[in-house]
Amino acid sequence: MKKAMRLGSVILACICILFCAYPYSEAETDGNMILIHKGSGTIISRENSDEKLSVAGLSFMPALLVISEAVDSGGFDIQGEITVSHAASSVRGSTAFLQANEVISAEALYKSAAMICAGDAVYALCEAVCGNSENAVLRINERLSALGVQVQYTDIQGTGVSLSAHDLAKISLALSDCDCYLTYSGIYMDSIAHKEAKDTELVNPNRLIRSLQGCSGLLTGSSQEAGYCGAFYVERQGCGYVCVVLGEKTSDDRFSRAQSEIESAFGKYHETSVAKKGEPILHDYPISGACVPKCDLVPVKDVSILTENTQEKPECTYEIAKSLTAPIKAGDCVGNVRYTDADGNVVGLVELTVAKDIKKATYMDFFTEVIRAYIRADGE
Secondary structure, three states, X not given: OHHXXXXXXXXXXXXXXXXXXXXXXXXXXXXXXXXXXXXXXXXXXXXXXXXXXOOHHHHHHHHHHHHHHHHHHOOOOOOOEEEOOHHHHOOOOOOOOOOOOOEEEHHHHHHHHHHHOOHHHHHHHHHXXXXXXXXXXXXXXXXXXXXXXXXXXXXXXXXXXXXXXXXXXXXXXXXXXXXXXXXXXXXXXXXXXXXXXXXXXXXXXXXXXXXXXXXXXXXXXXXXXXXXXXXXXXXXXXXXXXXXXXXXOOHHHHHHHHHHHHHHHHHHEEEEEEEOOOOOOEEEEEEEOEOOOEEXXXXXXXXXXXXXXXXXXXXXXEEEOOOEEXXXXXXXXXXXXXXXXXXXXXXXXXXXXXXXXXXXXXXXHHHHXXXXXXXXHHHO
């Protein structure tokens, strides 16, 4: 009897150990992650972020970027209609249940692509935006190269492509600039209408758009090979973060890890806008060889810096020649403003250019200016 009781106690203890150990093993992660501050490009945290992996449906993100940039630039009107090709209707995975030769609104396709990453919808849109699938692949590879993502696509959906968390973060940052995409990827539930079939219900699998303040997408995906993956964009009071999580064991792990990283960043850091594109940083800067002796210098883009809440205000250093020389075109970099924290770390860099094109003065310009100066002096 005592032996039986001891055996029962041992078995019970083993069971307890197993159940207690299980949550701990689930809390540990072999997944890959990166968190980037959008305004400055500062990498807040990362883990195995450069390892190339299978990323499930997130391989559609470059195609979504090409489509979304065309929509936002006015190069493609989603108010029109599209005839679905056989190739588009044949795409597997998450789909909008499109049929070959079906005529459907581009907006319905875009909604399906942004909300649930419907592969057939992404394919059909890419064909419509680029003319055909071959051109679409060329555009995708051109865009990836411009972003510094070293990978080659052979089809719209990225079959067989491996991407790192850092690769996807670069794409996500660009996609977060597309207002149209953020509008639709932040919708939780909707539907699209087919002319000759039942409506397709759309339920966004990204639950953070409902539970995490400021989350407006971007995309989630999962597969047996890739595990649970997600790219998320969260913005609060103008401060935005992109978080990419790959290879998590469960859907809950994916969302909880992303939320934890993002909330930690909002609690620890503070964003300060230091430059607005086109707004002068330096006034009346000397320039030689031009019709005017001075000019205004402006940043080439909006720039924000990120500092810890406990740190002092960063110091700025101007890196620019004492005098500029014409000609200079607006957009040409003429110098920088460097921001450093108390430890001397660079936390922000602003490229400067002239507010407008400045032409080189000719002899006639100098002669005309002399005559004008003489007339002004004579009038006094």
